[in-house]
Amino acid sequence: MYTVVGSVESRALRVLWMLEELGLDYEHLPAPPRSPDVISLNPAGKVPVLVADGTPITDSTAILAFLADRHGALTFPAGTLDRARQDSMTQFLLDEFDAALWMSARHSFILPEDLREAAIKKSLRWEFQHSQKTLVARMSEGPFLMGETMTVPDIILTHCGDWADAARFPITQDRLAQYLERMRSRPALKRAMAR
Template sequence: MYTVIGTGRSRAFRVLWMLEELGQPYEHVNAAPRSEGVTAVNPAGKVPVLIVDGTPVLDSTAIVQFLADRHGAFTHPAGTLARARQDSLTQFLLDEFDAALWLAARHTFVLPEELREAGIKNSLRWEFERAQHTLVARMGEGPFIMGAEMTVPDILLGHCLDWALGAKFPIVEHRLSEFQAQMRARPAYQRAAAR
């Protein structure tokens, strides 16, 4: 049994979604970042935190990849070229999608008001649009990022596209809009979203 700590409107959604895809039982503790329940297991106060056999695992991407590796699903074996491509796409999504969205969030509500720079969001939207074109050029044939099989990068991209819409970052590539609709239609996604 796993315990997921973090609000469903944060990156914890990635972990909830992956656990639903895997069909694994878990407890969800709906705790806000930097709250007492979070800082007790992560001194940085960030969510999500996954508790595994009493040990906290931090960072949504590390958690999702750990779960995929542990259960032998939604991933390719370490040391294979397919895994190298998967890891490359994971890093690309973190660098180009997640980073732009997180920086925009920081300058919207995370940083103290006197440190926020509203103008930065225009350049971040521009970067986000360029990254979409690059990603579509790198995607495989098939319904998922790498082609026929759903892998860890699909969870990350699905979450980032939802985040983008909430942050008013346009999705300009039709293939990514279709991908997002396909991900949202997945029963595991819907179960995670219902939490």
């Protein structure tokens, strides 16, 4: 049994979705960041936290990689070229998509008001749009990022796509928009979001 700590409005959605895709049992504690429940598991106060076998695991990407490796699904085997390509895609998404969206969020509502810089969002939007062109050039011909197999990067990218919509970071590449529409229709994602 796993316990996922964090609301569906956070990166915890990535973990909930993966658990639904894997068909695993879990409990969900929709605690907000920096709440006592979260701080007791992660001194940084950040979500998500996955409690597995009594041990808290933090950072959504680390959690996804752990679950994929532990259950042998939504990933390629470690040490293979396919896994190296998958890990490269994961890092690209974190560097180019997640980082831009997170920095925008920090300057929108996370940092103290006197430290927020609204002007930074213009450059972040530009970077986000430029990164979409690179991503589309890297996407496989299959229905998923890596081809015929859904993997961890698919969860990260779809979550970033939803986050981009909420942050008014436009999706400018048609192929990416079509991919996101397909991924958003997955029953496991809908079940996770319904929590």
